[in-house]
Amino acid sequence: MTALERIASVIDAVNRGVGVTVAWLAVLMVVVQFALVLMRYVFGIGSIMTQESVIYMHGILFMLAASYALLTNAHVRVDIFYRPASRRTKAWIDLLGVIFLLLPFMVVLWIYSYPYVAASWAVREVSRETSGIPGVWLLKTCLLIFVVLVALQGISLAFRAILLLAGRTDDHMPSAEEGGA
Secondary structure (H helix, E strand, O other): OOHHHHHHHHHHHHHHHHHHHHHHHHHHHHHHHHHHHHHHHOOOOOOHHHHHHHHHHHHHHHHHHHHHHHHOOOOOOOHHHHOOOOHHHHHHHHHHHHHHHHHHHHHHHHHHHHHHHHHHHHOOOOOOOOOOOOOHHHHHHHHHHHHHHHHHHHHHHHHHHHHHHOOOOOOOOOOHHHHOO
């Protein structure tokens, strides 16, 4: 196994672990939302903290599972052109897409998100609501985690594309069916 394959495999394993773990938030989110509806309409009780927790779980789920979607080829793309393409053409599309679109966007997102997150950490930002969740800075930190995980998964995708183009491997990228999404 080459160094590129090892690095890509480690990145894939990390993102697979994060994605599978964070996916459980979807189940928890449904249970909490059901409890909220039950509390409000059956018992006449409201909870701002519980309502905010659903929003937090939703944000965390999508930010931290984005790299898993990229890993399993479950993200949105123009399949009308990509699907019928040969493996080498797909590798070129992925490599150029990572280099010219994904990584530059992740850099810009980091540049603009870091001060926003740092300011939130500096004051240990809390909810605007009196009885809301106190850890807003933790939710905002997920922006930076999102950037790192997606950028790393993009690097893994680029490494696998390079290996395929160099003829070093037949494997390029697991599909949602192969990789299990």
